[in-house]
Amino acid sequence: DAKTTQPNSMESNEEEPVHLPCNHSTISGTDYIHWYRQLPSQGPEYVIHGLTSNVNNRMASLAIAEDRKSSTLILHRATLRDAAVYYCILRATGTASKLTFGTGTRLQVTL
Amino acid sequence: GAGVSQTPSNKVTEKGKYVELRCDPISGHTALYWYRQSLGQGPEFLIYFQGTGAADDSGLPNDRFFAVRPEGSVSTLKIQRTERGDSAVYLCASSPNGAGGNYGYTFGSGTRLTVV
Numbered sequence: 454d455a456k457t458t459q460p461n462s463m464e465s466n467e468e469e470p471v472h473l474p475c476n477h478s479t480i481s482g483t484d485y486i487h488w489y490r491q492l493p494s495q496g497p498e499y500v501i502h503g504l505t506s507n508v509n510n511r512m513a514s515l516a517i518a519e520d521r522k523s524s525t526l527i528l529h530r531a532t533l534r535d536a537a538v539y540y541c542i543l544r545a546t547g548t549a550s551k552l553t554f555g556t557g558t559r560l561q562v563t564l
Numbered sequence: 565g566a567g568v569s570q571t572p573s574n575k576v577t578e579k580g581k582y583v584e585l586r587c588d589p590i591s592g593h594t595a596l597y598w599y600r601q602s603l604g605q606g607p608e609f610l611i612y613f614q615g616t617g618a619a620d621d622s623g624l625p626n627d628r629f630f631a632v633r634p635e636g637s638v639s640t641l642k643i644q645r646t647e648r649g650d651s652a653v654y655l656c657a658s659s660p661n662g663a664g665g666n667y668g669y670t671f672g673s674g675t676r677l678t679v680v
Contacts, residue, residue, distance in 0.1 A: 485666060496568075496655050496671030497607060504666075540606060551597060551620060552669060554606030 457541045462559040465531045473526040473558055475541030480521050483546045488515065488526045490537040491557070497540065500526065536562045566590075568672035570656050576678045577646055585641040585675045589658030596639050597669065598631055599655040607655055613639060646679045653677075 458476040465471040477486065487502040501508055501515045503524075508515040514527040528535055540557040544550055569588040577583050589596050594615055599607035609623040613633045624630075628646075633639040643650055653676050657669040 487668065489669075496657070496673050497669075499668035499670065502666070502668060538606075546666065551609050551612050551623075553609065554599075556606050 457543060457555055459539075459541055459555065459558045461556070462561065464561045464563065465528075467532060467562055467564055468530055471528040471531045471535070471560065471562075473528075473539050473541075473560065474523065475525070476523045477541070477543055478522045480543055481545070484543040485546060486515065486517060486521075486524050487542045487544050487552065488513070489540045489542065489552075489554075490535075491540070492534075492537045497554075500539070502544075531560075531562045533562050533564075536560055568656055568658050568670050570654075570672035570675050572675060573673065574676045574678075576680060579646060579648060579679055581646055583643050583646055583677065585643075585654050585677070587639045587641070587656030587658075587672060589637060589639070589656070590670055591637070593658035593660055593670075594636070595659040595661060595667075596633060597657045597659070598639070598641050599657065601653045601655060601674070610641070643677075646677075648679045651677055651679045 485502050485504050488500040489497040490500050491497045501510055501513050503515045503517055516525045538557040538559050540554050542552050571586045596613040598610040601607045611631050612620040616633055616636045628644045631641045653674040655671055655674045657671040659667045659669045661667050
């Protein structure tokens, strides 16, 4: 599986935007970029995914670099409920592939 | 159902005992995954089912661990002769299709297994 690199932790103030970076320099042309988050004492929750173009949904936006070697998950207005561990994962297409989790970025949101 | 259901939510067992953990995936999801998560770590893949068959069991740590999905819906993870090192949260996820990166997973809340 292609590897991703994320900062161990980040902090944000409530109501401010948060940009969570992910590096994936060994991404292949058929890998999707997936983001999940895990709130305390819960299972991971799907956030967003994309292939080449930027993506928006009700939870977040995903900005993908032109060379696809990095991406950024954008939370437009952080709330206390967004405090979680955020995982950036590459998932191959066309194969029976599994998600391989790293250690993710622990996001702290303060008032 | 609306989500992935895992039962029990908590299980305490004595070392050496046998345990079964159950997962009810989202109706119609053909792919089902089991993961294990230790404190402070990301989820670790155990096994993946596509329909009734185990398409990838490369993550099962040893032959004490076994999983089945006989009718292509509910799955049971079975652990024989439990050890204290098996203590973890066991997560189940389902997806509309296992092949292809264009599908997200839906996870259950997990079963917290404690072996004493």
